[in-house]
Amino acid sequence: MELLNGKVAIITGAGTGMGRETAKLLAAEGATMVLVGRRQDVLDELSAEISADGGKSYVRTADIASKAEVDALVAWIHENVGLVDILINNAGSASKVLNVRWIAEEEWNQVLDVNLNAVFLLTQAVLPDMLSRNTGSIITVSSLAAVTPNLLGGAAYGAAKAAVRNFMTYLHTTFRNEGLRAVTILPGETATPILDNRARPPRQEERDAMVQPEDVARAIHLVATLPQRTVVQELVIAPTVQRDTSGDIEISRWTGAPESDLPQTLK
Template sequence: MTTARLDGTRLAGTQLDGQVAWITGAGSGIGEAAALALAEAGATVYLSGRRAEALDTVASRIRDAGGQALVALLDVADKAAVREVADAIVQAQGRIDILVNSAGLNVPNRSWETVDTDGWDQVIQVDLDGAFYCTHAVLPAMRKAGGGLVINVSSWAGRYDVRLTGPAYNAAKHAMLAMNASLNLEEGQHGIRACAICPGEVNTAILDRRPVPVTAEDRARMLQSEDLGATIRFVATMPAHVCLNEILISPTWNRLNIV
């Protein structure tokens, strides 16, 4: 079939036609961009997040462009709810081919001097535990199908030591890389691939929680969410025998090298 692009033109190819993708954090930012890009490539996308209105808006954009999108409201820190959503997708579609772990947050009080235990817990529970819960929930269906793809949205702060993002976020994103590597070590024999994408600064709503406000000029020079959507689509459309273990991507103007 031919799918409408979000810019109104027509897309001839449907590289992911027949595949089912589940995207967390899909109401905004990188998750939203991933959902739009994967739907444009032909996948049926399930959008998860905590804000129903934002998810419905993204789903409407996809449907209006000729794609297929469904909403599954979810707090990824709730392990029981994660299992329920995963099981519901498998029951409805018979499969989950792609999982994009994009749900993430940071807290304004993030340095060692200002972070508290509640802030630490909040970051770890969403950014790390949530990614583990979702991955753990989809693996049985992927093993049964003989393959699948997990895309973990980590960070430049997961690969390098960055002061700006704070100990909780850094720990979560470093751990996500270790989790991603262990998936490839153990699950490759079942045809399951994992890719950790490690972006530098991206112009998304998470910047609104920075202790020091980010200027519009600085935001314009960062990676944009659409850049990450295109990257995620690239990973998802690689042949099944190809595993992109990790992608490190930054804006050309990369403040994290100096901040």
Template sequence: MGLLDGKVAFVTGAGSGIGSESAILLAAEGATVVLSGRRHEPLEAVAATIAGHGGKAVARALDISSRQEIVEVIAAVEREVGTVDILVNNAGSASKVLNARFLSEEEWNATINVNLTAVFNLTQAVLPAMIARGEGTIITVSSLAALNPNLLGGAAYGAAKAGVRNFMGFLHNTYRNQGIRATTILPGETDTPIMNNRARPPLPEERAVMLEAHDVARAVLLCASLRAGAMIPELHICPTRQRDISVDLETARWIGAPNDTPDRPRS
């Protein structure tokens, strides 16, 4: 008998990395997992993996930057699968330009929308049914960039992750006595495909000292599977070893800088 038998879990960014690992662990404990992400093919691959281990999963393509799509997909899930017991807000993205000095408003807004506004929209979509049942779990994967913002994640990413941490705190303080558990998980550097989009993609030996997606997924499962009377408001998880990121920061500082920027280093 699994810890999550009979539960429905909705996981964003479930096609790879932390999202796929979390979905697999939740399904292994008996949850029916709804896998959401931008591309259907990776979701189907994760669903097949879950089914191969005897679990239950449904793939739903979703653009989380669209409030209308979120509302429609959650409504369809409630009709066809069941009301969402566990929402895992995992999907995220960082801007390509990281320095606030050169960051465009368009890229700022896009980053805030995916990392913060989408969490608000998804939460608002599932919250009424959770309140009506008197229980529900909302887990958001933020980042230690919320506490230590720098050029590694960038100005927009750090601000969004700090904002979502604050929003989850609001949910905890406002709805805990209605049975709603709101948890923020703040991971440090994690070796996931998003690392390939860094200004300077980490070398294999640098990735080797990072967290693995499975580490963070285990934290997600812990927070989701506690008995209803217990919850973890916030959980920090970081690599044991701290790597030197000075080269990364200097590289990120100049992404997007005009060629005629007076203080830009010349190669």
């Protein structure tokens, strides 16, 4: 049974990790997927995989932090695909420098652009499609860093993920009676390429014990395929076993610090 037959869904950050796995699951449910990301080659590869499995998808590269590009993206979808039923804000970005003492303004802004401002721009662009028909779902991947911010994700990432969680709650309370389902997914540590930005990238055996991209994809699949009458406002998905991250946090504390500020043990 194809629970999303006839639906048009945009997913950002579609090329790898959670986005890739989610796109495949929703395409298998009959949704026409608009795969959005930065790299044409990985999007084309995913689109070919979806087609081989009998699904339908379109590929568009875009800078989702640019209003002009987001508006052009949605206009293209209207012309070539149809009105948008589902928006999945999955694209994410973390900073290299994690301590607020050392992070540069440019790096701070870049993290907020991808994790928060892009969600606002895409939401604003698709809201008319949804509100005009009293139906639609906006699903945003936040993070447990929104609930417990620390030096693992960093100051900018935690702030952006908390802000986007707040924004999704705003959408829920404001538009639920107009048919909009606004859902926040809050993953714990997940084995995606974003971990490579960590001050100490986790070892493979550590990643194997984390939430996997396909686990988050199944959570998104659940909230997207529930009947329109039902909304899961927030869903937390985390590793069963909590690993000791104290050593990672200490390394993160000093990443990006000028040498003059480093403790003697690190010089």
